[in-house]
Amino acid sequence: MSIEAExxxxxxxxSIEAAQNYRSELQQRLHGLSQARKQVRGxxxxxxxGLKRHFSELQSAVTQLLADRLSVLLNEVEVIEQxxxxxxxxxxxxxxxxxxxxxxxxxxxxxxxxxxxxxxxDQLGSFTKKALHIQLDSLxxxxxxxxxxxxxxxxxDSLLYALRERVSRHGSVSSHPPVQIEExxxxxxxxxVRWCKVxxxxxxxxxxLQYRRAVSGQYEDAYIGRExxxxxxxxxxxxxxxxxxxxxxEGRTEWSPWSVPQTGYTTLAxxxxxxxxxxxxxxxxxxxxxxxxSSPSKATVLYSNAPTYFCGQTLTFKxxxxxxxxxxxxxxxxxxxxxxxxxxxxxxxxxxxxxxxVFVNGKEMTNQxxxxxxxxxxxxxxxxxxxxxxxxxxxxxxxxNFKLRVTIGSGNREVVFDWLLEQAVDCLFFGCSFAYPGWxxxxx
Numbered sequence: 001m002s003i004e005a006e007x008x009x010x011x012x013x014x015s016i017e018a019a020q021n022y023r024s025e026l027q028q029r030l031h032g033l034s035q036a037r038k039q040v041r042g043x044x045x046x047x048x049x050g051l052k053r054h055f056s057e058l059q060s061a062v063t064q065l066l067a068d069r070l071s072v073l074l075n076e077v078e079v080i081e082q083x084x085x086x087x088x089x090x091x092x093x094x095x096x097x098x099x100x101x102x103x104x105x106x107x108x109x110x111x112x113x114x115x116x117x118x119x120x121x122d123q124l125g126s127f128t129k130k131a132l133h134i135q136l137d138s139l140x141x142x143x144x145x146x147x148x149x150x151x152x153x154x155x156x157d158s159l160l161y162a163l164r165e166r167v168s169r170h171g172s173v174s175s176h177p178p179v180q181i182e183e184x185x186x187x188x189x190x191x192x193v194r195w196c197k198v199x200x201x202x203x204x205x206x207x208x209l210q211y212r213r214a215v216s217g218q219y220e221d222a223y224i225g226r227e228x229x230x231x232x233x234x235x236x237x238x239x240x241x242x243x244x245x246x247x248x249x250e251g252r253t254e255w256s257p258w259s260v261p262q263t264g265y266t267t268l269a270x271x272x273x274x275x276x277x278x279x280x281x282x283x284x285x286x287x288x289x290x291x292x293x294s295s296p297s298k299a300t301v302l303y304s305n306a307p308t309y310f311c312g313q314t315l316t317f318k319x320x321x322x323x324x325x326x327x328x329x330x331x332x333x334x335x336x337x338x339x340x341x342x343x344x345x346x347x348x349x350x351x352x353x354x355x356x357x358v359f360v361n362g363k364e365m366t367n368q369x370x371x372x373x374x375x376x377x378x379x380x381x382x383x384x385x386x387x388x389x390x391x392x393x394x395x396x397x398x399x400x401n402f403k404l405r406v407t408i409g410s411g412n413r414e415v416v417f418d419w420l421l422e423q424a425v426d427c428l429f430f431g432c433s434f435a436y437p438g439w440x441x442x443x444x
Contacts, residue, residue: 189270
């Protein structure tokens, strides 16, 4: 085959490969387009059903409220009517009784006048006495019309106006939620969720983060507050979880629409304390340790169950209960587990004491952090600075062949320093030691 033919063949192969890649890219975009169309159709259907359901429930509720109010008002009319008619009925009975007595007296008077002369005197005397007994000059009092109730209903037309105004502004439809999830970072046994506001005109009062397993389950609240990131703990590794976030506007009670759910997971095993250590009680998830032994002489370091801390991560210790402070107390990370050690204030370890002192390879630094108390959060961040090659002029015994830049934060302060190690490490243990009981620390 000639050189020209080989060149043409190579060009043809490259064109075929380019066409395959082009088709693959187009197919991926078609899939993305399909997902976008599915999201538009699906969310539109959900919004439509949600609107119908909400307004139907609202209509039923308003109808019931109006019926209840009508019943109350009709009952008030009934009570006023009955209370007002009762004395009028009593007055009517008294008057009718008086009319009946007067009629009877009139009949007797007419008979007394028409009777014979022999009986007339007796009849007239009896009639006169009866008339005096009846007290014909006593008349019952009939109330004037202005003194009796004139029942009426006062109906304020402004209710309809106000209702029309509120209904015209009730509910809204948006094509995009005001907040979206920006980033999902895996952490040991957890996922750090970060979100951002995408609507500049929306003034946020609070954010709300929810999550659930991707395969099943109901969403549950993980965080409500003003921060724009949160570490969701207690997640099983290699298990997909869905995360979503919404916001509540300034001065409002209702929440905004949810963001598009994002799938996240962690491949990192959760941080755990080593079980069976004397003087410490662990939680069921082994991420909380409580110092329980009251004997200072038995105080030893409680290490992690495995070297699960990697450079580039943030290791956090949260103090949920505090005991008596001792200079031997320590919280930090180390290269290996030294059995029987009373503190991390030793070689191949960096730590902070409960009094705020920072130790590097057993030596106290001049810089000091705030004392550790109830509610304190101590963070460790590390990154590799350089790895020096081993040669005749650079022996391991000389130290300083592996350098980590360490940042320890506590309260609103932090210290930064370089930690020199004799050999490269890709993972570290963490640990703590407390001389006195009462301390409780959560690691994540």
